[in-house]
Amino acid sequence: MIDINEQFQAVIKDLQSGKRPNCSYSKQDIKVFKDEFIRLNDKRDWQALIPLLCILDNTITLDHDLYPQIIHAIKECDDNEVLVLILGVARKQIIDEHHKRGERLPFDFLEVLEGLIGHSNPEVFEWNLRLIEGLGSQSIFFKEAILKAKPGFFARFNQHKKACTEIIELLERRWG
Numbered sequence: 001m002i003d004i005n006e007q008f009q010a011v012i013k014d015l016q017s018g019k020r021p022n023c024s025y026s027k028q029d030i031k032v033f034k035d036e037f038i039r040l041n042d043k044r045d046w047q048a049l050i051p052l053l054c055i056l057d058n059t060i061t062l063d064h065d066l067y068p069q070i071i072h073a074i075k076e077c078d079d080n081e082v083l084v085l086i087l088g089v090a091r092k093q094i095i096d097e098h099h100k101r102g103e104r105l106p107f108d109f110l111e112v113l114e115g116l117i118g119h120s121n122p123e124v125f126e127w128n129l130r131l132i133e134g135l136g137s138q139s140i141f142f143k144e145a146i147l148k149a150k151p152g153f154f155a156r157f158n159q160h161k162k163a164c165t166e167i168i169e170l171l172e173r174r175w176g
Contacts, residue, residue: 002029004036008051011058021058030063037069046079053085062097067109070094074112080121087116087127095134110141117142118149122160125149129167143175 007023014021025033033052040049056066070090077083090109098105116128132139132146150168151161 002032004032004051004055007055011054015058023055023059023061025059025061027063030061030065034065034069037066037073041069041072041076044076046073046077046082049073049082050085053082053089056089056093057085059092062093062100064097066093071109071112074116080124083121083124084127087124087131091131091134095131105135105138110138114142114145117145122151122158122164126160126163126167129164129171133167133171139171140175143171146171 002025011021011023033056036052037049040046040052070086070093073086074083074090077086094109095105113128113132116124117132119125119128129146132142135141146168151165156162156165
């Protein structure tokens with residue numbers, strides 16, 4: 001059986017040496033990851049999710065079985081640092097996985113992302129906008145909410161709010 005901490009250390013070692021890990025995992029490995037995700041979601045132990053999130057963000061293995069756990073974590077996580085990491089995993093394990101299969105993203109996922117628009121933490125808001133920007137034509141679903149949440153003039157003094165403004169302006173040009 002795969003050891004999550006051992007895999008996490010291998011990923012970190014590769015990243016520190018400048019290598020892209022691109023790990024590949026079997027269905028059995030994914031089941032271990034899913035079970036651990038369920039366990040940690042149930043405990044609401046967000047910090048303990050970090051090794052698993054790191055592995056899932058650095059794998060070439062995409063698996064739809066992780067979808068419910070990722071959605072649950074996005075909805076429930078109250079740790080902004082971990083939420084940013086979960087959004088990174090969502091990009092790979094949900095968005096990339098659906099694009100690879102040639103499918104549109106499910107409505108419940110879009111609703112979860114919509115709920116993060118205008119998040120009180122500017123970094124979470126920025127990373128959510130980055131995900132939305134990567135949705136292509138499906139980004140129009142968020143137009144009204146995004147325009148309402150657009151940061152004001154003083155946003156340029158915060159790097160994340162400034163990035164949010166730039167992403168929103170890019171989306172506006174795309175929608176125009």
